[in-house]
Amino acid sequence: QLQLVESGGGQVQPGGSLRLTCAVSGSTSDYYAIAWFRQAPGKEREGVSCITTSGGSIVYIDSVKGRFTISADEVKNTVNLEMNSLRPEDTAVYYCVRRDSHTIVVSTPAWYDYWGQGTQVTVSS
Secondary structure, eight states: OOEEEEEEOOOOTTTTOEEEEEESOOOOOOOOOOEEEOTTTTSEEEEEEEEEEGGSOOEOOOGGTTTTTEEEEEETEEEEEOSOOOOGGEEEEEEEEEEEESOOSOOOOOGGGGGGEEEEEEOOO
């Protein structure tokens, strides 16, 4: 059974940084699309970034371009989201999601088969 476990959330001041990690276990596929989604209170889930096998394709939503960096470590079986210059509007629960696919998708949460439990990110002074 494939499992995704997020870590690295917390509270930071505006302008600060956090690094989220998604640990993947139980995978039987050599190819994947892994994304980070987020959900703020009272809002719909929003795709933030996606990466496909070995970093073959990467996409970001406009609001995080230049501030967030997604990367995959296939030795450690982790996907990281480095978040810099954080803003109060980045406050949300962040979820790691996965589908065994070569296709990059960041707009449709229902497309993904596996979800982590989420980690809270709070940006506040």
